[in-house]
Amino acid sequence: MLVGETEMPDKVNSLLPLRLMVLYWIFISAVVLQCGYALFFFARVLRLPVAVSTSVGHRAGVSIVICAKNEAAQLQKNLPAILSQQYEEPGESNFEVVVVNDASTDNTAEVLAGFAANNDRLKIVTITADAPREFKGKKFALSKGVKAALYEHLLLTDADCVPASDQWLGMMMAPLTQGKEIIAGYGGYNRSGGLLNAFTRWETLHTFLQYSTYLLAGVPYMAVGRNMACTKSVLLQAMRSDVWNEIPSGDDDLLVSIAATNRNMAIVSDEAAFTYTDAKSTWAEWARQKQRHLSTGKYYKTLPKVLLGLYGISHAALWLCFFLLVGCVGPLIALMSVRCLLYWGLWCVTAYKVKEQSLIYLFPFFDIGWLIYNFAFLPYITLKNKQHWT
Numbered sequence: 001m002l003v004g005e006t007e008m009p010d011k012v013n014s015l016l017p018l019r020l021m022v023l024y025w026i027f028i029s030a031v032v033l034q035c036g037y038a039l040f041f042f043a044r045v046l047r048l049p050v051a052v053s054t055s056v057g058h059r060a061g062v063s064i065v066i067c068a069k070n071e072a073a074q075l076q077k078n079l080p081a082i083l084s085q086q087y088e089e090p091g092e093s094n095f096e097v098v099v100v101n102d103a104s105t106d107n108t109a110e111v112l113a114g115f116a117a118n119n120d121r122l123k124i125v126t127i128t129a130d131a132p133r134e135f136k137g138k139k140f141a142l143s144k145g146v147k148a149a150l151y152e153h154l155l156l157t158d159a160d161c162v163p164a165s166d167q168w169l170g171m172m173m174a175p176l177t178q179g180k181e182i183i184a185g186y187g188g189y190n191r192s193g194g195l196l197n198a199f200t201r202w203e204t205l206h207t208f209l210q211y212s213t214y215l216l217a218g219v220p221y222m223a224v225g226r227n228m229a230c231t232k233s234v235l236l237q238a239m240r241s242d243v244w245n246e247i248p249s250g251d252d253d254l255l256v257s258i259a260a261t262n263r264n265m266a267i268v269s270d271e272a273a274f275t276y277t278d279a280k281s282t283w284a285e286w287a288r289q290k291q292r293h294l295s296t297g298k299y300y301k302t303l304p305k306v307l308l309g310l311y312g313i314s315h316a317a318l319w320l321c322f323f324l325l326v327g328c329v330g331p332l333i334a335l336m337s338v339r340c341l342l343y344w345g346l347w348c349v350t351a352y353k354v355k356e357q358s359l360i361y362l363f364p365f366f367d368i369g370w371l372i373y374n375f376a377f378l379p380y381i382t383l384k385n386k387q388h389w390t
Contacts, residue, residue, distance in 0.1 A: 020328055027321035031335050033314035035342060042346045044213040048269045048353060059087060062095040062173055063149035063232075064157065067141040069102040071159035072111045078162040083119050085169040095169060097122050098148050099159075102141040103129040123148060135239075137248025146235055153177075155229045156252075157275055161187065164274040171273035172229045175266040181234045182256060182265040184211065186354055187226030189279040196286060200279040202359050202366045203373070209350045210311075212269065214304065218262035221304035222296075225252035227275040234259045243299050250296030257300050271355055294377050312374050319371045343367065 064082060068075060079097070087095050101108050101124060109126070116122045125148045133140045146154065153176050155169060163169075175183050186208055189201050211222045238244055238258040244251075256265070280286040297305070318339065325332055344363045351357050359366075 020325060023321045023325055026317055027325060027332065028335070030314045030318035030321065031339050033310060034318055034339050037311055037314070038339075038342045038346060041213045041217050042209055042343075044216040045209055045346060045350050045353065047216060048212060048267065059094055059170070060153050060173070060177055061151035062087065062153045062155055062169060063151045064095065064097045064155045064169070065100070065142070065145040065149060066097065066157060066159050067100045067102060067138050067145060068104065068108055068159040069138075069141070070104045070106045070108060072104070072106045072108045074160040075099070075108065075111050075115075078159065079115055079122075081162050081166070082157070083115070083121055084166060085163070086166045087169040087173070094151075095121065096150055098125060098145045099123070100125045100127065100141040100145040100148075102127045102138075103131070123150075135245050139239075139245065139248065139251050142251055143239060146232060146239075149232060152232050153229065154232055154235060156225055156227075158226050158277065161226045161275040161277045164276060165272040167272045168275070171270050172227070172268055175268065176229055176231065180264055180266045181231045182220075182223070182260050183229035183268055184215070184223035184256075184265065185227035185229070185268045186274045187224040188274050188276050188354060188356075190276050191358070192279070196281070196283055197279050198359060198362055199366060199369060200286065201356055202362065203370075205347070205350055205354055205356050205359065206366075206370070208354060209346070210308075212267045214307070215262065215265060215267055219304055219307065220256055220260040220262060220265045221300050221308070222253040223256050226277060227273075228252055228255075230255065234264070246299065247295055249292050250299070253296040254299060257304075269353055271353075274354070290377055316371055316374060319368060340364070340367070 064085075066082075079099075082097055085095065099112055099122065101112060112122070112124045116124055125144050127141060127144060135143055142156075153173060155172055157163075172183055172185055187204070189197070189204060191197065191201065207222075207224075211220075214221055235255060238251075238255045241254075241258045243258070244254055280289055297308070300308070318336075322332060322336055344367070347363050348360055351360055
């Protein structure tokens with residue numbers, strides 16, 4: 001039976017069959033939860049700093065650490081921008097780039113030797129194929145890079161990433177110089193054609209909105225290894241944790257989960273401090289990447305796991321109940337409109353901050369697409385990750 005848009009909830013209760021009334025109140029609960037998340041957490045995106053001051057007096061020494069396995073082409077393309085960062089004291093060279101060549105079988109060694117011949121900032125650490133491994137996957141290469149690093153301050157990125165500007169290093173280091181221990185930056189994807197690329201960039205934007213505003217609310221839970229900084233001391237502390245070697249990847253999220261607090265961690269959201277990489281070009285490659293990324297979620301602390309779980313459940317319930325009830329309950333449209341305008345508005349703010357304005361017109365489609373995404377990848381949050389770093 002149709003109910004007019006002006007009917008009150010008690011009128012709805014009296015006219016709807018029991019099964020639809022249950023769905024209706026699940027929908028109401030989901031709307032309340034979703035709006036609560038938006039207002040309490042995501043609205044904090046408005047408080048993210050637009051720019052980072054790099055005028056901090058003496059610039060402390062920094063080791064940029066990159067783990068590379070069969071990345072010759074990417075190193076050839078991206079390493080020059082990293083080696084040419086503008087971060088120096090007068091008459092003093094105070095940053096190095098440590099590249100760990102993890103048993104590569106391509107010409108990574110030759111590429112690195114070519115760079116090292118002309119740049120004394122570059123330090124090469126080579127791991128042989130038969131080397132005994134203390135840690136799984138990339139974590140072993142990272143441990144070697146950290147041990148070889150000269151400085152206490154570390155900036156971590158990947159071989160396939162390029163900084164957005166020559167001020168990247170200075171901007172990512174500024175909060176460390178001011179006493180923070182873990183810094184999360186934005187690791188974006190290069191724009192290209194196709195739905196997969198657009199969804200990858202939206203999901204990256206959405207994830208950044210989540211972890212940056214959760215941190216501002218005092219609930220740090222993740223960062224992206226493509227662009228993060230930390231002290232050597234805090235990273236070594238994380239490496240000594242019992243959970244560090246549980247999975248071959250996830251060093252970024254595990255570092256935050258083990259060692260981050262709302263006092264020792266900061267976000268850098270200045271566009272000059274972004275890094276960029278190419279997104280996966282096929283759905284199969286993208287799915288394998290997401291399986292690896294999502295497997296770290298079960299190692300988060302209890303509070304962020306509960307918050308993220310309720311957020312995903314409320315999002316799924318919202319859209320499923322809406323599709324089942326639309327046409328049966330008039331007030332649905334008005335309630336859904338309030339929720340969607342709130343979310344899409346906050347996503348627009350985030351899109352401008354991370355320079356992804358071209359995605360704005362796709363927000364309604366990706367809002368529904370995220371429902372499918374969560375159902376598709378739910379098993380990988382709880383299943384053991386058997387993949388290796390390749």
